[in-house]
Amino acid sequence: MQPGGGAADETIETPPVRANWRECRQCGLVSTLPRMRPELVADCPRCANTLWRMRRHPFELPIACGLSALLFYIYALVAPFLEISAYGRFQLARIETGPVELGLQGFTLVGLLVLAVTVIFPGLKLGIVLVTLFGIKSRVVPARVLKAIFRWHGPIGPWAMVDVYLLGFLVAYTRLAAIASVHLDTALYALIGLMIMMAATDAALDTEAVWRALDAADDPCDETPVTMTSAVIGCPTCGLVNRGADGDGCRRCGTRLRPRKTESVARAWAFVVAAMLLYIPANxxxxxxxxxxxxxxxxxxMGGIFELADYGLWPLAMLVFLASITIPLMKLLILGYVLITTQTRSAETLLARTRAFRLIDFIGRWSMIDVFMISILVALVRFGQVSNIHAETGAPCFAAVVVLTxxxxxxxxxxxxxxxxQPDDMNVNTQEAAGI
Ligand SMILES: [Zn+2]
Ligand SMILES: [Zn+2]
Structure with missing residues (x-):
């Protein structure tokens, strides 16, 4: 307890939070980071969620990988990646052909979704990393501006789906090869290069090091006066543990701090129910x-999966079954289960539920394979009544299921x-951080 706690002493300073405290985003435990050294990984002691993976070259390596990814990205935007010829006619597809064709067929939202996750978000993600890292190195751009840019890196990350797009391409390619003569074009290799270099940039990027460097180059954001009642709240954007009240700004990045996400259970249920309803027409x-x-x-x-199986392409049929049927269903069931057990305040199987939640968070975006396959097929097979592929009602329903989940x-x-x-179960670290 704090010494001398009285009504008149409400503004007595509570112990400051330490820079090496971290709140786990998955279980809420506030723990002290170990003495870090390059390539050391700090995990949450309670749920094993990774808190910080320290890198030896936190700036040079991601800049090198990000620049090569940018070159592949620019090339993939301007060159065609696939050509087909059938019945004496010829079609080629660039990355934006599918979204444009979906728009022309009356599925503008699906087209915009595909364009966003294959072109806009990967470009933004690369731009954010490169501008921030170059900004830190050159010191030309004020750190405050770089912080405002870099805080979008986390939220945009899962929506950059070049890797999933390439799997969708693989499925589309095998279906196209059955009806036409297909030629791979140069931009496809650029897309593969982009996927590899974006993964390398992600692996090399050390977000904690970036935030610390930005902090060193800037005055911390205005501190809210600390009172005895101020709670310990971890920042969802930069990870810094602050002492403050609900709604205060983070000292390091200015993000509005919330002890827990606002209306989390109600909002998650709304998305789950909407996705469950759309899962039926989607199938x-x-x-x-x-x-x-x-x-x-x-x-x-399901018909598309049977067709792949009929061609004898069992691994691909299994892959699409996993991505399009199993993963959405598994996400809905696991989400429903964690929401119900959260509402009943069950303290059983917490670790297993956290791991299951982490799993659906990680694999959810892979369900987009079918949507990408559709966008590639409609882009290429446009030979009038002779041979034509058109998106149908199930496509927007399925895309909505993926996005809603x-x-x-x-x-x-x-x-x-x-x-x-119960508070008795709390780790010593939490109690220390809470000033108990
Ligand atoms: Zn944890
Ligand atoms: Zn922050």
Whole structure:
């Protein structure tokens, strides 16, 4: 307890938070980082979530990887990546052809989604990393501006889906090869290079080092007066532990601090219920209408999987089944379970539930494979009544399921599960940080 706690002493300074305290984003435990050295990983002592992975070259390596990714990105934007010829006619696709064609077919939102996650968000993510790191190195841009830019790196990350797009391409390619002569073009290799270099940039980037460097170059944001009632709150953007009240700004990056995400359970339920309702039409209605020599055939998601299996492409059929049927269903079931157990304040199987939540957070974006496959097929197979592929009602429903489940995962605050623990169960570190 604090010494001399009286009504008149409400403004007595509480012990300052230490720079090496971290609040785990998954279980809420505030722990002290160990003495860090390059390539050491600091995990949360309670749920094993990674708190900081320190890098030996936190600036030079991500700049090098990011620059090469940028070159691949620019090339992939301007060159075609696939050409097909059938019935004496010829079509080629650039990365934006699919979204444009989806728009022309009346599925503008699906087209915009594909354009956003394959072109806009990967570009933004690369731009944010490169501008911030160059800014730190050159000291030309004020640190305050760089902080305002870099805080978007985390939220945009999962929406840059070049890797998922390439798997969608693989599925589309095998289906196209069955009806036409397909030629891979140079931009495809640029996309593969972009995927590898973006993964390398992510692996080399040390966000904690970036925030510390930005902090060293700037005065911390205005500090709110600290009172006895001020709680310990970890910043969701930069990870710094602050002492403050609900709604205060983070000392390091200015993000509004909340002890827990606002209306987390209600918002997550709203997204889960909407996704469950759309999961039914997404599987009942066809996602594609394939016309060949005047005869049309609609394919549902399951129908597409059977077609791949009929060609003998079992690994690909399994992959699409996993991404399009299993993962969305698993996400909905796991989310429903963690939401119910959070509302009943169950303190059982906390670690298992946290791991399950981490898993669906990690794999959720891979469900976009089918949406990407559709966008590539409609971009290329446009030979009038002879051979034509058109998106159908199931496609926007399925895209909405993927997006809504991703929103549900990001709305839910897993620390709420751990709030069911009694104070006696709290780790010593939490009690120290809470000033107990
Ligand atoms: Zn934890
Ligand atoms: Zn912050």
């Amino acid at each position: 009942i209605y066809p996602v594609l209408l394939i016309t060949q020599l005047g005869a049309s055939h609609g394919y549902t998601i 991703m929103f549900a995962v990001s709305s839910f605050d897993p620390r709420l599960m751990w709030d069911a623990l």
